[in-house]
Amino acid sequence: MVVETPSKVILFGEHAVVYGYRAISMAIDLTSSIKIKKLDKNEVILNLNDLNKSLKLNLNEIKNINPNNFGDFKYCLCAIKNTIDYINIEPKSGFEINITSKIPVSCGLGSSASITIGTIRAVSKFYNKELKDDEIAKLGYMVEKEIQGKASITDTSTITYRGILEIKNNKFKKIKGEFKDFLKNCKFLIVYVEKRKKKTAELVNEVAKIENKDEIFKEIDNIIENAIKTYNKDDFGKLMTKNHYLLKKLNISTPKIDKVVEIGNKYGFGAKLTGAGGGGCVIILVDEEKEKELLKELNKENVKIFKCKMLN
Numbered sequence: 595m596v597v598e599t600p601s602k603v604i605l606f607g608e609h610a611v612v613y614g615y616r617a618i619s620m621a622i623d624l625t626s627s628i629k630i631k632k633l634d635k636n637e638v639i640l641n642l643n644d645l646n647k648s649l650k651l652n653l654n655e656i657k658n659i660n661p662n663n664f665g666d667f668k669y670c671l672c673a674i675k676n677t678i679d680y681i682n683i684e685p686k687s688g689f690e691i692n693i694t695s696k697i698p699v700s701c702g703l704g705s706s707a708s709i710t711i712g713t714i715r716a717v718s719k720f721y722n723k724e725l726k727d728d729e730i731a732k733l734g735y736m737v738e739k740e741i742q743g744k745a746s747i748t749d750t751s752t753i754t755y756r757g758i759l760e761i762k763n764n765k766f767k768k769i770k771g772e773f774k775d776f777l778k779n780c781k782f783l784i785v786y787v788e789k790r791k792k793k794t795a796e797l798v799n800e801v802a803k804i805e806n807k808d809e810i811f812k813e814i815d816n817i818i819e820n821a822i823k824t825y826n827k828d829d830f831g832k833l834m835t836k837n838h839y840l841l842k843k844l845n846i847s848t849p850k851i852d853k854v855v856e857i858g859n860k861y862g863f864g865a866k867l868t869g870a871g872g873g874g875c876v877i878i879l880v881d882e883e884k885e886k887e888l889l890k891e892l893n894k895e896n897v898k899i900f901k902c903k904m905l906n
């Protein structure tokens with residue numbers, strides 16, 4: 595059995611969401627893949643194919659491990675442990691999991707949440723206990739909390755429920771209707787610009803020190819108010835770029851990110867950094883008439899480009 599799981603981007607409202615304002619997130623078709631198969635032995639084998647790493651454990655060991663001691667395997671192992679515990683079975687048959695992912699890591703796209711949610715779906719299905727999305731999202735959130743110490747529901751919820759979500763006060767609302775239909779028809783580029791120099795928590799702490807941040811967050815909220823009623827790519831792109839320049843005022847952009855946003859704005863409908871900042875990724879709304887030029891200009895910047903669409 596193979597489970598494909600999306601990643602996510604924040605379309606608007608990163609950082610503002612930490613202060614009780616809303617953010618809009620979207621599941622995208624840059625996916626991770628979890629392949630699970632039965633083993634005759636009482637073992638669990640995990641293969642991280644992209645990293646060329648493998649781990650073998652005894653099935654009975656799983657419930658007593660501390661996943662945080664297992665490096666790159668920690669999210670997957672924690673997801674296995676919590677899922678087996680939640681479905682409340684004494685597992686008899688072992689399994690092998692092969693993980694591959696197209697999602698760049700540590701740049702705000704939710705690569706670990708994607709592996710976590712995918713593992714929960716795969717393991718629960720493997721033991722014939724199909725879980726509801728609400729249960730999967732909750733388990734995923736618990737896993738992120740256990741591994742990171744602190745978590746927001748943004749990644750695990752967006753990746754579980756897919757489509758478009760409004761996040762506010764660590765709660766979510768699915769956005770449907772015209773706005774979603776509009777986004778379904780949008781083509782985006784995710785541009786991995788550079789490695790993040792700081793962790794999300796550090797960037798959040800730095801933003802906390804900015805005096806006029808509340809003013810900036812109110813402007814961002816205003817942008818969202820307009821964006822969710824705009825079913826026009828040109829206007830939507832302009833709002834993305836406007837959000838970017840407000841994020842720049844929060845000091846979380848970098849010269850290279852700004853350069854890519856400029857290109858995205860000139861050869862696309864608009865662009866912004868996505869996620870915590872300090873490097874990482876830019877999202878560009880593609881104008882198909884100028885797509886070739888856009889790609890040509892971006893390719894001069896030594897960046898990684900991923901074409902993507904909303905995943906429902």
Ligand code: PMV
Nearest residue numbers: 608609611702746794869870
């Ligand atoms: O870690 P990232 O890049 O997905 O960014 C999270 C978004 C923030 O608003 C900066 C933090 C948060 O917890 O919402």
